[in-house]
Amino acid sequence: MARRLKTFVHVGGNPYGPDDEVPPEVAEQIGEHAWEDDSGEAGDEPTRVGYDDPRTSPTSTGEAPPRSGRGSGIDAWRRFAEQHEVEVAADASREDIIAACEAAGVVEREE
Known part of the structure; x- marks a missing residue:
C-alpha cells in the first residue's frame, strides 16, 4: 500500500507535504509518525498543524x-x-x- 505524509515536514531545508512525491532518499530520513496509508478514498484530509503550508x-x-x-x-x-x-x-x-x-x-x- 502506498504511503503519503500526514502533514508538512522539512528535510535538508526543503519542505514536503501530503501532496508531494517524496524522493526515496528523503523518505528514509522521515520518521514513521509522519506517514499514513494512502487509501485513495475521497474526503481524506491530511492533518495539518500550525500553518497550512x-x-x-x-x-x-x-x-x-x-x-x-x-x-x-x-x-x-x-x-x-x-x-x-x-x-x-x-x-x-x-x-x-x-x-x-x-x-x-x-x-x-x-x-
Whole structure:
C-alpha cells in the first residue's frame, strides 16, 4: 500500500507535504509518525498543524518568527536560520538557534 505524509515536514531545508512525491532518499530520513496509508478514498484530509503550508508561513517571507506563541517553535526558527544562512548544529535547541541568529545580526537581541 502506498504511503503519503500526514502533514508538512522539512528535510535538508526543503519542505514536503501530503501532496508531494517524496524522493526515496528523503523518505528514509522521515520518521514513521509522519506517514499514513494512502487509501485513495475521497474526503481524506491530511492533518495539518500550525500553518497550512510552510512555504507561505511568515518565515518564508524572511520575517523572523515570533519568540513565543503560535509559529515560535524550533522548526520555524531553524527554517529562518537556514534562509539567512546562519549555521546551527543539528541538535541545537530553539534558544541556541535564536542566539545564533542574534549573533549573526539577522534579528535584534531581546532584552
